[in-house]
Structures are given as C-alpha cells and as structure tokens.
Amino acid sequence: MTNAELQQRKNAATPRGVGVMCNFFAQRALNAELWDVENRRYIDFASGIAVLNTGHRHPRLVAAIEEQLGRFTHTAYQIVPYEGYVTLAERINAIAPGDFDKKTAFFSTGAEAVENAIKVARSATGRPAVIAFTGGFHGRTMMGMALTGKVAPYKLGFGPFPAEVYHAPFPVALHGVTVEQSLAALQTLFKADVDPRRVAAIILEPVQGEGGFHVAPPAFMESLRALCDEHGILLVCDEVQTGFARTGKMFAIEHYAVVPDLITMAKSLAGGMPLSALCGRAELMDAPAPGGLGGTYAGNPLAIASAHAVLDVIRDENLVERANVLGNRLKERLNTVRERVREIAEVRGLGAMVAVEFHDPATRQPDAGFARKVQAAALEKGLLLLTCGTHANVIRFLFPLTIEDALMDEALDILEEVLGT
Missing domain, CATH: 3.40.640.10 (Type I PLP-dependent aspartate aminotransferase-like (Major domain))
Structure with missing residues (x-):
C-alpha cells in the first residue's frame, strides 16, 4: 500500500476536522526515527507532540x-x-x-x-x-x-x-x-x-x-x-x-x-x-x-x-540533565544561524523545550509563511518539525531526550541548511 493510496482512503473515511499534517503514513519507529509505508526514514522532532520524551518503543516501556x-x-x-x-x-x-x-x-x-x-x-x-x-x-x-x-x-x-x-x-x-x-x-x-x-x-x-x-x-x-x-x-x-x-x-x-x-x-x-x-x-x-x-x-x-x-x-538515563545538554546544543546552533538569517526574531525556551520565532525583517511582523517554508523544506529532507504560536510563525523542537548524538547532529545540519535557503 502506497502513501497516495492511503491518503485517498483517509480522505474518504475520516473527517477533515481531524487535521493531519503529513501526507505519509507511519509503518514503524524506533527512538527518534520513523519510517513510512514506502520505507522512507524521518528524524522525529515532533515526538507525537511532546509525548515521546523517552523515544519510540523504548525497550523498558515495551x-x-x-x-x-x-x-x-x-x-x-x-x-x-x-x-x-x-x-x-x-x-x-x-x-x-x-x-x-x-x-x-x-x-x-x-x-x-x-x-x-x-x-x-x-x-x-x-x-x-x-x-x-x-x-x-x-x-x-x-x-x-x-x-x-x-x-x-x-x-x-x-x-x-x-x-x-x-x-x-x-x-x-x-x-x-x-x-x-x-x-x-x-x-x-x-x-x-x-x-x-x-x-x-x-x-x-x-x-x-x-x-x-x-x-x-x-x-x-x-x-x-x-x-x-x-x-x-x-x-x-x-x-x-x-x-x-x-x-x-x-x-x-x-x-x-x-x-x-x-x-x-x-x-x-x-x-x-x-x-x-x-x-x-x-x-x-x-x-x-x-x-x-x-x-x-x-x-x-x-x-x-x-x-x-x-x-x-x-x-x-539522566534525562533531566540530558534535556539541558541537548537544548543548549540546539540553541547554540540556532543562534549561530541567526547571524545570517534575518527572519529569526527570537530563540527561546527552557531545557529541550526550544522554539524559534520568525518575523519579516523589514516590518518586524510575524512571518508564518517563512515558518511553513522551513517546515516543508525540512520535511522534504527527512526532518519532522512542528509549528505553533498564536500567529503560526514559530517552529518548536520536541525531539526525544533519548536521541543519539550522531542523529542529533544530522538533524541540526538539516535544520541549518533549510534555514539558510
């Protein structure tokens, strides 16, 4: 079954009021990675909306x-x-x-x-x-x-x-x-x-x-x-x-x-x-x-x-401290990128509950379009991000606190690339 076929079935069987962000369907997941039914891999920085601090299918939970x-x-x-x-x-x-x-x-x-x-x-x-x-x-x-x-x-x-x-x-x-x-x-x-x-x-x-x-x-x-x-x-x-x-x-x-x-x-x-x-x-x-x-x-x-x-x-696994370590790594990378991405209005958050807000550099008004652009570009490269904010101009980061260091680096490289496009 392909993503397109499942999308047709979803649209026919379920109401539009259940808004769905992605047009692909999950097949399996492990820790901070998720694969769709066509076996494409995604790095999961959504965690089911902050549900998976301990990652997908942690063996002790299973x-x-x-x-x-x-x-x-x-x-x-x-x-x-x-x-x-x-x-x-x-x-x-x-x-x-x-x-x-x-x-x-x-x-x-x-x-x-x-x-x-x-x-x-x-x-x-x-x-x-x-x-x-x-x-x-x-x-x-x-x-x-x-x-x-x-x-x-x-x-x-x-x-x-x-x-x-x-x-x-x-x-x-x-x-x-x-x-x-x-x-x-x-x-x-x-x-x-x-x-x-x-x-x-x-x-x-x-x-x-x-x-x-x-x-x-x-x-x-x-x-x-x-x-x-x-x-x-x-x-x-x-x-x-x-x-x-x-x-x-x-x-x-x-x-x-x-x-x-x-x-x-x-x-x-x-x-x-x-x-x-x-x-x-x-x-x-x-x-x-x-x-x-x-x-x-x-x-x-x-x-x-x-x-x-x-x-x-x-x-x-000392996840309280791990949240601070990972959050600091993310904020450092975002603040480095901020020097050349004028759309970044603010980087904020506590621990690993981090967000970046975007505005129009000229008017200083919230820029939801730029947030959507970054989200879409990241998804195309296999990084799953969520937006939020009253003006929908914020990207929030909700990776599992159990994410491996190498995978975190891969995700941050993707993020830096799409922010600069």
Missing part, C-alpha cells in the same frame, strides 16, 4: 507493557483497583513540587486532567470562575476550548462555551506585553468583569505549548502566587506538555520559586500510552465526593505500567 498484558488489560480502577495505580500515585506525589501532603488521580487525556482540575478547584473553593491566558492551550473539550486562548482552529464554530471563564494577556516581551501590563490586566478584570472572591482558579502553562513556547517570567509567576494567596484563588499549572524532564527539570514549575496548588500532567507521562494525571494538595483533591472523579478508562493498567517504566528511564 517490556513493562508486555508484562502487564500477561496479567490483565482492564478492570476499571473504580470497580476493581490495582496496585500499579496506587504505586504510581505515590511516585508522582513524591516528585511533584510542594512540601505538603499530595494526592494524585489518573485519567486518559490532558484535556481530562484539565477538566478535573477545574472540577476540583470549584469543589474545593465553592467558587465558579476561572482565569486563563491568551495563547494558552488546554484541550479540545468544551471547557478546554473555553480556557484556550486561541480561536483558530480550536474554537471555530463550536460555541457557546462554558460560562465564567475569563482571559488575561500572557506576558510576552517580544510582542510588547510586559509583566506589569499583564498583572494590571488582571486587576482590571477584577474591577470590570469578575469579583476575585468568585474566582476558583488561575490556570496557566509555565511555558506555553501551542502558544509558541513563551516562558512565563519568574516575576510574573511569583506575582500570580501572591495574587492567588491574597484572594484565596488556587494556582493551577498545566504541565501537560512541559512535564517529565522536557524543560531540564522534571516539571517546568521547578524553574520558579513558586509552588502550585494543582498540576495537570499527560503526554510524556506514559511514553505514548494514553494516560494523564492531576496531582495536588491532599485536602483539595479530597474535596469532590466519591464518584465525582474517574472514568471508565482512567488509569488504564497498560498505561500505568508504561508510566512506571518512563519514570525509571528518566531517572536511570
């Missing part, structure tokens, strides 16, 4: 899943529980930031983790309102879309959205939004739109994912924590994309002198198996009544087994 397959594949944890779920919750509670008692619940998707964070926040505080930020992405469910700060393509034609969700501008110096302006906008929100005593939670990504890998300034995070403490608001960190060593810390919030009340996790938690988590202060997590949290597939046994292996690999 072994853990196979071992669990020999026991059972499903009971529904809330019907018949199993030890792996409890042990993983204990491990997450131990590594999550905060010197206080924590509890963790597992779900299937990042959007589910976010939905349940809002449920817990509302149940614990007795308040309805939630504040999110422009450029943030929190999922494709109705509440996830309401929280997301980007209309196209995520919100087009899907309203009305849940009420009592408000947005404030995220501080991005490159785009002219300072920390002071963002904090002032929150105060305006409290005066014009919602009493802070009605706000259950403020939710944000420490490093925005779909929004363009913008890193929250430390002063902003510290001010948010103080603001939340002042008004009895819970601080929720969405670590769905940033978690599990990607930023050079186990969690991105560890880069700050701030501890959130609740943390959402997914993506690289289980190395490709569908698993998400919500971890938070024990008293908050216990606020919903029994039966208020859960889901038929939540905490699937195979995914739980894979997640245990992920944590073992991150520890044993």
Whole structure:
C-alpha cells in the first residue's frame, strides 16, 4: 500500500476536522526515527507532540507493557483497583513540587486532567470562575476550548462555551506585553468583569505549548502566587506538555520559586500510552465526593505500567540533565544561524523545550509563511518539525531526550541548511 493510496482512503473515511499534517503514513519507529509505508526514514522532532520524551518503543516501556498484558488489560480502577495505580500515585506525589501532603488521580487525556482540575478547584473553593491566558492551550473539550486562548482552529464554530471563564494577556516581551501590563490586566478584570472572591482558579502553562513556547517570567509567576494567596484563588499549572524532564527539570514549575496548588500532567507521562494525571494538595483533591472523579478508562493498567517504566528511564538515563545538554546544543546552533538569517526574531525556551520565532525583517511582523517554508523544506529532507504560536510563525523542537548524538547532529545540519535557503 502506497502513501497516495492511503491518503485517498483517509480522505474518504475520516473527517477533515481531524487535521493531519503529513501526507505519509507511519509503518514503524524506533527512538527518534520513523519510517513510512514506502520505507522512507524521518528524524522525529515532533515526538507525537511532546509525548515521546523517552523515544519510540523504548525497550523498558515495551517490556513493562508486555508484562502487564500477561496479567490483565482492564478492570476499571473504580470497580476493581490495582496496585500499579496506587504505586504510581505515590511516585508522582513524591516528585511533584510542594512540601505538603499530595494526592494524585489518573485519567486518559490532558484535556481530562484539565477538566478535573477545574472540577476540583470549584469543589474545593465553592467558587465558579476561572482565569486563563491568551495563547494558552488546554484541550479540545468544551471547557478546554473555553480556557484556550486561541480561536483558530480550536474554537471555530463550536460555541457557546462554558460560562465564567475569563482571559488575561500572557506576558510576552517580544510582542510588547510586559509583566506589569499583564498583572494590571488582571486587576482590571477584577474591577470590570469578575469579583476575585468568585474566582476558583488561575490556570496557566509555565511555558506555553501551542502558544509558541513563551516562558512565563519568574516575576510574573511569583506575582500570580501572591495574587492567588491574597484572594484565596488556587494556582493551577498545566504541565501537560512541559512535564517529565522536557524543560531540564522534571516539571517546568521547578524553574520558579513558586509552588502550585494543582498540576495537570499527560503526554510524556506514559511514553505514548494514553494516560494523564492531576496531582495536588491532599485536602483539595479530597474535596469532590466519591464518584465525582474517574472514568471508565482512567488509569488504564497498560498505561500505568508504561508510566512506571518512563519514570525509571528518566531517572536511570539522566534525562533531566540530558534535556539541558541537548537544548543548549540546539540553541547554540540556532543562534549561530541567526547571524545570517534575518527572519529569526527570537530563540527561546527552557531545557529541550526550544522554539524559534520568525518575523519579516523589514516590518518586524510575524512571518508564518517563512515558518511553513522551513517546515516543508525540512520535511522534504527527512526532518519532522512542528509549528505553533498564536500567529503560526514559530517552529518548536520536541525531539526525544533519548536521541543519539550522531542523529542529533544530522538533524541540526538539516535544520541549518533549510534555514539558510
């Protein structure tokens, strides 16, 4: 079967609303490489959108899943529980930031983790309102879309959205939004739109994912924590994309002198198996009544087994430090190229969560066309890249942290070549 034949079948059988970037179809993959059905190889700098920090088919994950397959594949944890779920919750509670008692619940998707964070926040505080930020992405469910700060393509034609969700501008110096302006906008929100005593939670990504890998300034995070403490608001960190060593810390919030009340996790938690988590202060997590949290597939046994292996690999292969080493190599190469590629507006990121933003050199306006050109040229040479950003003018780099040095060098050479064309 060829890629073209499969493309025809896909178009006939599946809806256009599931946007698909590539016109080729995967056949097999290993670590940071992927082969299509015509046996063409690609270096994978997408990692299934930040899911494969431990690479494709890490042997320890495969072994853990196979071992669990020999026991059972499903009971529904809330019907018949199993030890792996409890042990993983204990491990997450131990590594999550905060010197206080924590509890963790597992779900299937990042959007589910976010939905349940809002449920817990509302149940614990007795308040309805939630504040999110422009450029943030929190999922494709109705509440996830309401929280997301980007209309196209995520919100087009899907309203009305849940009420009592408000947005404030995220501080991005490159785009002219300072920390002071963002904090002032929150105060305006409290005066014009919602009493802070009605706000259950403020939710944000420490490093925005779909929004363009913008890193929250430390002063902003510290001010948010103080603001939340002042008004009895819970601080929720969405670590769905940033978690599990990607930023050079186990969690991105560890880069700050701030501890959130609740943390959402997914993506690289289980190395490709569908698993998400919500971890938070024990008293908050216990606020919903029994039966208020859960889901038929939540905490699937195979995914739980894979997640245990992920944590073992991150520890044993020093992937937190590896993220910093790889991220620095990438940023050094991009900053070298920047001297001759005037379209590069900024190179940014924490650890291996790195992005490059493009603008028109003459007007300084966002240049989505140049980003698409680079992405297409790289794909033609066998390097898979993702774009992002409110203006779609950013390329983000999400290679597995287990990528071999020689393969990383090959990918960086391709990247440098296509940036110069």
